[in-house]
Amino acid sequence: MNQSQYPSSLLQKAVTEISRLPGIGSKTALRLALHMLRQDVVEIDALADSIKDLRHNVGYCKVCHNISDTDICDICANISRDKATVCVVENVRDVMAIEGTLQYRGVYHVLGGVISPMDGIGPADLQIDSLVERVKQGDIGEVILALSPTMEGDTTNFYIYRKLQDTGVTVTVIARGVAQNDELQYTDEVTLGRALAGRVPFKS
């Protein structure tokens, strides 16, 4: 018996399963499993049931494909939101981040990822066709591309732009530049170069 052998097969099984989660190694998994052993049965059942329930019963909004308990999500169903402006994002976390700014009153379109040939993700794996379909219905005036500023994000931006080119919709992309409170000397050259090239008139 060495340190990687567990005194109980139930413990070993739980540690193996927990350590499959991203960012959780076998030491953390063991710590979590031993913690669970010290908790009330009711609490651990609630944890396990909530995980199963999430995986089995979560739904997606039929309009924007965001995670939702209802057919149409709260944002799409909100009559005070501007339905003519659609912000294209990668996933639900990006929706939550933009909602967190309290600056955006339009609606979303959640792609479910970005085009990434390295990971075997092509346009057909994403909600791009449904975006084009939404735009073709004619009520949308502006599509804001808010994907991550990575090569994959740029590729996806370009692909969507080409797809929407003939629909007459305005396609914009979120501004890139130096981040608030970043120190200029530590900003990478590409970001700094784009920030210079994309300079705007000073407003006081």
Added chain:
Amino acid sequence: MNQSQYPSSLLQKAVTEISRLPGIGSKTALRLALHMLRQDVVEIDALADSIKDLRHNVGYCKVCHNISDTDICDICANISRDKATVCVVENVRDVMAIEGTLQYRGVYHVLGGVISPMDGIGPADLQIDSLVERVKQGDIGEVILALSPTMEGDTTNFYIYRKLQDTGVTVTVIARGVAQNDELQYTDEVTLGRALAGRVPFKS
């Protein structure tokens, strides 16, 4: 809706439950929950079931109180282990750590914690009476105290020593000193002081 509000109550519930685990905040919990959504149902069921199974069905060795699937754990049942030497540890992780050294051929006694008035843990909450009982049965020659070198560990060591004083058993405590590969200049004064006081003849 701000960043702490989730688009789905199922997601919110899962995130709440996951973030109850020690060392996992709501951001990590959200990341884990969204990861789970992308996995096969079978895999997530296996994870949830292994957690439930662990909590509901794990057992403890009747002799040493270590976690075990059987009434008597593998170590206590192993005829080649020295049953006359009992190493007293706090929990199963300490057993695994000592087994990892491959240096110890005796058996264990798992207390399930240390005396800690701050956390409301007294001697009655630990497997101390059962240790005294084990020693009184007469087949044990040495009890090795291998608790953490903390105030709580020292208190527990002292309590156990007093309890075993009249049984005639030899009570030893694991050596304290500077750790292998630690730099002397960064070693704390208490450790260094004890290492000096506990110096032993040099053997080449």
